[in-house]
Amino acid sequence: MSKKIIIPLAFTILAISIYFLFGKNAxxxxxxxxxxxxxxxxxxxxxTTGELEAKNSVKILGPSGMRRYQxxxxxxxxxxxxxxxxxxxxxxxxLDQSPVTTKMQDVQIEVQQNESKxxxxxxxxxxxxxEARNQLINLKYTAEQMKFxxxxxxxxPPAVIKNKQIEYEKAQRAFTQAEENLIIKKQQxxxxxxxxxxxxxxxxxxxxxxxxxxxxxTIYAPEDGMLTYHKNWRGVVKAGSxxxxxxxxxxxxPDLTKMISKTYVNEVDIRNIKKGQIVEVGxxxxxxxxxxxxxxxxANVGExxxxxxxxxxxxxxxxxxxxxxxxxxxxxxxxxxxxSFQEVVNVxxxxxxxxxxxxxxxxxxxxxxVVKQEVKVGATNATNAVIESGLTIQDKVYLSAVKSVExxxxxxxxxxxxxx
Numbered sequence: 001m002s003k004k005i006i007i008p009l010a011f012t013i014l015a016i017s018i019y020f021l022f023g024k025n026a027x028x029x030x031x032x033x034x035x036x037x038x039x040x041x042x043x044x045x046x047x048t049t050g051e052l053e054a055k056n057s058v059k060i061l062g063p064s065g066m067r068r069y070q071x072x073x074x075x076x077x078x079x080x081x082x083x084x085x086x087x088x089x090x091x092x093x094x095l096d097q098s099p100v101t102t103k104m105q106d107v108q109i110e111v112q113q114n115e116s117k118x119x120x121x122x123x124x125x126x127x128x129x130x131e132a133r134n135q136l137i138n139l140k141y142t143a144e145q146m147k148f149x150x151x152x153x154x155x156x157p158p159a160v161i162k163n164k165q166i167e168y169e170k171a172q173r174a175f176t177q178a179e180e181n182l183i184i185k186k187q188q189x190x191x192x193x194x195x196x197x198x199x200x201x202x203x204x205x206x207x208x209x210x211x212x213x214x215x216x217x218t219i220y221a222p223e224d225g226m227l228t229y230h231k232n233w234r235g236v237v238k239a240g241s242x243x244x245x246x247x248x249x250x251x252x253x254p255d256l257t258k259m260i261s262k263t264y265v266n267e268v269d270i271r272n273i274k275k276g277q278i279v280e281v282g283x284x285x286x287x288x289x290x291x292x293x294x295x296x297x298x299a300n301v302g303e304x305x306x307x308x309x310x311x312x313x314x315x316x317x318x319x320x321x322x323x324x325x326x327x328x329x330x331x332x333x334x335x336x337x338x339x340s341f342q343e344v345v346n347v348x349x350x351x352x353x354x355x356x357x358x359x360x361x362x363x364x365x366x367x368x369x370v371v372k373q374e375v376k377v378g379a380t381n382a383t384n385a386v387i388e389s390g391l392t393i394q395d396k397v398y399l400s401a402v403k404s405v406e407x408x409x410x411x412x413x414x415x416x417x418x419x420x
Contacts (some may be wrong), residue, residue, distance in 0.1 A: 040391045044339040050263030052330040054254030062248035063216035073242045086221040095217040114200040125189035139175040148170040225253030259319045261332040266311035280335040293317040363398040372410045
């Protein structure tokens, strides 16, 4: 056999022998991926989805004061398209006037009734006062006549004089009582007129108020801007929705120069969220755009997540950039940076395995062999973990357990340090 054949064959046999002697622990399992330990910047972050909305906006309101007239909800008949740019004074929406029209008809009847009552009371009091004044005049004449007869009876017998004196005093007293009664009756009639006049005025003002509200059922833009549909607890306000007197917002005119991403963080992570933290913001509609922002508000009270028992907390992120493509209700991805580390060793979370409560290890490749190496884990994020000790940048580890060495002893950090 020639040397050209013998030498390669010898190397092949030697390699196979070395593999079986020293590399018997190496994983040959299909799909077991070996990855290199990385070193570089490491971000501790929380990732959430959110929705864009304007930080500041002008509310387009429906009629104010409806509750004063027992009108609590009115249907929205018509509204212009969401996202339409409008000018100040331009038509925006119209509401169903049926509730206020019905009220106006009822109040108008009451106004007419009160007007009739006012007129009748005025006539009655006028007639009563006229009769009372005529009676007073007649009593005055009677008293004067009795006085004259009394004065003329001075030469009559004492009994006649006394009788005339009594008649005169009775007539004078009747006149005085009638005079006092006239003053009281006048005051009573004034009070009656004030009462009916007040009732009439109240109904007239109510009718005028309903007329004012009716005029507000056609809604116009309070200023220039892009109209966006309003969301309340019932959903998006659109044609067919009910406008509540407690929340009469029909639509909004957002200030697109200052946007926020409204997002929710679960109760487990909320303790790590602080005002001022940097946020990387992405847009589902424009994946190529990368925006930046910062946390400006963290809710103190949690909310119940829909269709779940989990509690979430509202977090508002202010967007730094001004961009014409930003629109309210766009879906956002928010990477909230909790902490950052420079030039640290890190591996994917899949590489980490645990034994007991405190021992964490990886399957580390040492050439032909695989060892279970204890590691000290530092900060973690959604995908990776910082390794404070146990691995270096030159090492390689497996993403999943290597079955052939699963029962091997773990190389502890203490033994690793003693070797060094």
